[in-house]
Amino acid sequence: ELSPLALNSNPFLVEELFSLWLSLPETGRLVKNLLNDVKTGSFSNATANSAVSTATSLPSTFPSSSTPPLSPRSTSGSPRIVKQRSSPSLLGSPLKLVSEPVREVIPHFYFKNGCPPPNELKERCMFAIDQYFYGHLGLQIHEFKAVTKDICKLPSFFSTALFRKIDVNDSGIVTRYVLMHLRIYSCMIYVLVSRTTGDFEPILHKLLASHPGLEFLRSTPEFQERYAETVVYRIFYYINRSGTGHLTLRELKCGNLISAMQHVDEEEDINKVLRYSSYEHFYVIYCKFWELDTEHYFFIDKENLIRYGNHALTYRIVDRIFSQVPRKFSSKVKGKMGYEDFVYFILSEEDKSLEPGLEYWYISSLFFGSSR
Incomplete structure (x- = not known):
């Protein structure tokens, strides 16, 4: 017969007795039953009492006085036992509270050649x-x-x-x-539209040949060409925001080119189509350029541009424009602005409410201020 003091002074003996208890068949069955009860949420007082009784019972080879001591706390007042007794009736097994992860299906959102039609x-x-x-x-x-x-x-x-x-x-x-x-x-x-200005030529030639609002231009091929050029420059000014001279599919989708061209196809009066194709807009732009181009070589220089709008521009801002700060010239003649460059300038000058015009003059003013 071993006293509690002897057990406390011999921890190895306690471990040996505990290992022997765990190796008993009754102990193995008890542990399995407890695990099954926890998994199914059917842990009850009877199970707890069974565990206590099994824990207190020892094989016949050990005298009753040799049993390992229980916890000094009362099982009835143990917070752990109280929690185990109350949780199944209120919330069920804690293992059941964790829901299984739901597999979220992410729909296909990228298509190399664009989203397929429905x-x-x-x-x-x-x-x-x-x-x-x-x-x-x-x-x-x-x-x-x-x-x-x-x-x-x-x-x-x-x-x-x-x-x-x-x-x-x-x-x-x-x-x-x-x-x-x-x-x-x-x-x-x-x-x-293969992304360059040249790919618009056959489209505009077909428009000039078929649209009733442009029939009067058929006898003047030179003005047909100038009108087609102006329409293309206006399209690229508003849609080709990257300024590369190559329209991308993204720019076409974000722009209003197709809807504007469909408007042209439906409207007999070309001047009612204000986006890109109005002949009156072309007439104003071309006449302004022709008025400044005194030598009529289809180029203008600084002295010509300074007369724009009754000398509304300063010499310094004209120097900035000819330094190609806001936009690089397409003209190959040094110190000269071509017709395409003038179209970009006049569109920016006449309408500063849209992004292209704001960007044109913001860059000009930014560089202008940094040099002072």
């Missing part, structure tokens, strides 16, 4: 294409205008340029198979 739009386009190609192996260039406007949702005067872009083999026809594999709308724009 299935409903695809079906409508396929049905319309089948109708246009019914009984035909392919469409010729004069038959392509309806496809351009109804299926591709582009202005009708884009048809010739679009047809030639699609017909890369110069076969003279566009087949149903080729048209079905082109993405609608956004990629049609990218195929059509």
